[in-house]
Amino acid sequence: MADQSLQLRLTQKLALSPQLQQAIKLLQLNRIELREYVQEVLDQNPILEREGAAESDPEKAESSEGADAADGEDFSEWEQELSEYDSWQETPSYQEPAMEMQIPDPDEDSLRDHLLWQINLGRFNETDAAIATAIVYALDEDGYLPDTIEDIRASLAPELLVSPEEVTAVLHRVQRMEPVGVASRDAGECIQVQLAALPSGTPGRELALRIARNFLDLVADHDLAELKKQAGAAEEALRASLDLIHSLEPRPGARFDNRQDEYLVPDVYVSEVEGEWRISLSPDNDPGLRLNRYYIDLLRQSGGKDAEYLKGRLQEARWLLASLELRNRTLISVAQCIVDMQQDFLEHGEMAMRPLILKDVADVVNVHESTVSRATTRKYMLTPRGIYEMKYFFSSHVSTDDGGAVSATAVKARLQMLLQSEPHKKPLSDQDIADLLGQAGIQVARRTIAKYRESLGIGSSTERRRQYRRQAAAQAAGIH
Numbered sequence: 001m002a003d004q005s006l007q008l009r010l011t012q013k014l015a016l017s018p019q020l021q022q023a024i025k026l027l028q029l030n031r032i033e034l035r036e037y038v039q040e041v042l043d044q045n046p047i048l049e050r051e052g053a054a055e056s057d058p059e060k061a062e063s064s065e066g067a068d069a070a071d072g073e074d075f076s077e078w079e080q081e082l083s084e085y086d087s088w089q090e091t092p093s094y095q096e097p098a099m100e101m102q103i104p105d106p107d108e109d110s111l112r113d114h115l116l117w118q119i120n121l122g123r124f125n126e127t128d129a130a131i132a133t134a135i136v137y138a139l140d141e142d143g144y145l146p147d148t149i150e151d152i153r154a155s156l157a158p159e160l161l162v163s164p165e166e167v168t169a170v171l172h173r174v175q176r177m178e179p180v181g182v183a184s185r186d187a188g189e190c191i192q193v194q195l196a197a198l199p200s201g202t203p204g205r206e207l208a209l210r211i212a213r214n215f216l217d218l219v220a221d222h223d224l225a226e227l228k229k230q231a232g233a234a235e236e237a238l239r240a241s242l243d244l245i246h247s248l249e250p251r252p253g254a255r256f257d258n259r260q261d262e263y264l265v266p267d268v269y270v271s272e273v274e275g276e277w278r279i280s281l282s283p284d285n286d287p288g289l290r291l292n293r294y295y296i297d298l299l300r301q302s303g304g305k306d307a308e309y310l311k312g313r314l315q316e317a318r319w320l321l322a323s324l325e326l327r328n329r330t331l332i333s334v335a336q337c338i339v340d341m342q343q344d345f346l347e348h349g350e351m352a353m354r355p356l357i358l359k360d361v362a363d364v365v366n367v368h369e370s371t372v373s374r375a376t377t378r379k380y381m382l383t384p385r386g387i388y389e390m391k392y393f394f395s396s397h398v399s400t401d402d403g404g405a406v407s408a409t410a411v412k413a414r415l416q417m418l419l420q421s422e423p424h425k426k427p428l429s430d431q432d433i434a435d436l437l438g439q440a441g442i443q444v445a446r447r448t449i450a451k452y453r454e455s456l457g458i459g460s461s462t463e464r465r466r467q468y469r470r471q472a473a474a475q476a477a478g479i480h
Contacts, residue, residue: 023323027330027371030378031267031284038287038320047295047310047317051288111143111182111256112136118177124170130160131170135183137454138463143182143253144190145171147463155460159447179252187250188216194248204240207233211241219245266382268335268390270346277343279335279381285328291317333365334375338393345393346383350413355397355405398448400441411437411444412452419458424468427461 029037042048115136119129134155138147147155149167156162174183175193184190191212198205211219211231218227219242228238249255269280291314299310338361344352358369365372376390397405418436422428428436430449437444453460459467 022319023326024374026323026327028374028377031265031282035284035287038289041316041320042289045313045317047292047313048289048320049292051290111139111253114256115139115174115177115182122173122177124173127160127162127166128170128173130156131162131167132174135167135171135174139183139253141253142251143179143184143256145183145185151462154462179249179255181249182252184252188212190250190252191216191245191248195244202244204237204244207231207237208241208244212245264380264387266387267379268331268381270335270339270381270383272346272384277339277346279332279339281328281331285331287324289317289321289324291321330365330367330371330375331379333367334361334372335381335390337361337364338376338381338390342393346385349385351410353393353395353407353409353413355407356394357396358394399443406442408452411442412456414440414442415449415452416456416458419464422464424465424472427464427468429461 026034026037042050116133119132119136122129122132124132131152134152135145138145138152138155140146149164149171152167152171153162153164171183175181176197180197181190181193184193192209195205195209195212211227215227215230218230224238228235231238233241265282265284267282267285269282271278271280295310296314299307299314302310338356339346341356341360342354344354358372361372362369376394379390380387381390381393392409395408397407398411400406414437415433418428418433430446430453433449433453434444434446437449450460458464
């Protein structure tokens with residue numbers, strides 16, 4: 001029999017109060033999610049109502065003490081508790097409790113993100129992963145690969161020298177990824193790849209493969225008589241194969257096409273008043289809630305289970321009102337700090353953007369970095385220069401020759417300016433751009449230039465050269 005003993009173990013644990021949980025949750029909600037969350041609470045809590053709503057019982061609509069629960073609330077204790085909570089997140093042994101979001105994030109991955117995710121999970125060695133990544137970045141919106149094998153090889157050189165056979169082998173692997181047929185050079189190859197991926201016993205598969213290799217132009221012209229003659233197949237077998245071909249997706253990137261119009265409503269407005277930059281919150285950040293005085297009077301007169309129920313709802317209502325006020329105070333403080341630090345951007349544009357990290361704002365506002373992150377994620381700021389996600393104003397820095405620093409956003413702006421004036425017959429390579437920025441005192445590696453260029457949706461020098469040639473040919477032919 002095993003020995004039994006008592007042991008005393010001392011552990012440290014941070015307990016989250018319901019108020020803090022709600023404050024954290026509200027801070028990370030965007031404008032639409034906040035509106036939905038508040039509506040859900042209104043549907044469940046009779047103590048709360050919209051300002052301007054008719055009283056439930058006009059005869060008893062008398063003034064009640066404490067109706068405006070958030071007025072005069074001392075938030076210093078809440079802010080301290082929130083700061084302590086965020087500090088605990090840095091401890092690996094602590095896990096944040098799951099908090100269910102009211103509205104799931106509707107955003108879907110792009111085709112590029114979906115394929116890169118599969119590459120990261122696939123059994124690619126370092127060289128093959130680099131080739132596969134280059135192929136993915138070369139795809140067009142339909143999922144086709146307009147570049148040749150030599151183009152892919154050139155985009156990897158000189159850091160990585162690979163043979164045409166290596167690129168072709170990796171290309172075949174990418175074409176079998178989801179969606180099947182991606183990275184095909186044309187519709188015929190796309191359909192062949194999808195047919196080859198079907199089980200060998202699929203009815204009509206072999207004939208469909210032969211048609212896709214040799215007679216796809218007849219299928220496009222709907223010339224069934226000539227197709228039947230050329231393929232030498234019976235009409236029934238021919239129709240089964242055509243049905244199989246028509247069931248395939250000729251544009252593998254189609255379901256990732258998220259180019260629908262998006263309408264952004266700002267959470268924060270920025271304006272210049274008498275030489276000073278000031279911010280104001282969108283009215284949607286203040287849902288205009290108040291306590292229902294009829295139910296408060298009813299609480300005073302009732303007892304038993306009814307009183308317990310109303311007391312619970314009253315406490316929840318007060319917490320919500322206080323949490324909303326704390327959320328707005330944090331948004332105002334963080335937004336004002338960002339505006340103060342990025343005043344040069346507001347006055348002169350992206351070239352004047354200064355490096356800024358979460359800690360810089362957190363130190364000024366006297367909150368934790370995680371609080372700043374929640375306050376800026378999926379929140380938008382309307383400025384005289386346009387509408388931006390608040391996270392846009394944060395960027396890493398690039399060193400300069402004089403020991404200073406310039407923001408990555410400013411470097412991207414310089415990069416775009418250089419490419420706009422580049423010679424069309426000999427576009428600037430990534431190394432050329434890095435050298436030109438070096439002459440301006442900005443030290444940037446070639447790989448960093450490539451990363452910035454790709455993030456801006458700008459093709460390589462080879463891709464831009466082909467684009468310039470097509471534009472020149474179209475102008476010569478009188479096509480505008």
